[in-house]
Amino acid sequence: MSHQSCLKNGGKLIQKICGKIDSVGEESISLELGGLFYEVLIPSGLAEPLKHQAKEDRPVTLYTYHYIESSGNASNLYPRLVGFTVPADREFFKLFTTVSGVGVRKALRCLTLSVRDIARAIEEKDGAQLRLLPGIGPRMAEKIIAQLSGKVTRFALSRNDRPLSVSSGKKVSYEDEIYEVLGQLGYKPAEVDGMVKKAMEAKPDIKSTEEMMAVIFSLSGAKATT
Numbered sequence: 001m002s003h004q005s006c007l008k009n010g011g012k013l014i015q016k017i018c019g020k021i022d023s024v025g026e027e028s029i030s031l032e033l034g035g036l037f038y039e040v041l042i043p044s045g046l047a048e049p050l051k052h053q054a055k056e057d058r059p060v061t062l063y064t065y066h067y068i069e070s071s072g073n074a075s076n077l078y079p080r081l082v083g084f085t086v087p088a089d090r091e092f093f094k095l096f097t098t099v100s101g102v103g104v105r106k107a108l109r110c111l112t113l114s115v116r117d118i119a120r121a122i123e124e125k126d127g128a129q130l131r132l133l134p135g136i137g138p139r140m141a142e143k144i145i146a147q148l149s150g151k152v153t154r155f156a157l158s159r160n161d162r163p164l165s166v167s168s169g170k171k172v173s174y175e176d177e178i179y180e181v182l183g184q185l186g187y188k189p190a191e192v193d194g195m196v197k198k199a200m201e202a203k204p205d206i207k208s209t210e211e212m213m214a215v216i217f218s219l220s221g222a223k224a225t226t
Helices: 044-055 087-096 104-110 115-123 138-148 174-184 189-202 209-219
Strands: 006-010 013-024 028-033 036-041 060-070 077-084
Touching (some): 013 036, 013 044, 028 044, 028 060, 036 104, 060 087, 060 104, 060 174, 077 104, 087 104, 087 115, 104 174, 115 138, 174 209
Antiparallel strands (some): 013 060
């Protein structure tokens, strides 16, 4: 079978990647392009279909979201790719990550309902449905609805009812999520270190991402608005 690989770079953003599957993990895939190997994060539900595709030795095309990830305890920045097999799934994911407090990795874990069902819950202002998603509490559900309502109607019309991610049952450290979320908001890891330390000194019994964010916000001196 002849094999062609391509890497499209729209300006500075990698939009599409095509190549031969080298390996598939639970949350990422390695693609070979002309002797180079690229790691692409994927929703966990795509792992099995891609493993079957790898066995058939067929190249894969992934529509990618390109972002910069910061290390939790260092100042290093890493370019990352998230891949989807359908362009519409990538577009929904890009919108979903625009919600304040929803980082890339958290968004990937949240896709345990289909894009269609999540979009419908947003448009119907169904917070209870959104709270079924891993890591989404009442406040975050309200925030998602407030920021995305009216913007995801086209996804709610999809006929695809397949979830993109599967629930792993693993608990993710809320502190890891704090570094991810604040990193997406432009804070450097060293700055987050100080913010987390002050928050834990002020309230040692913090048990969730939302609670930590609330304490950090209150310590910042910002005044909440209603």
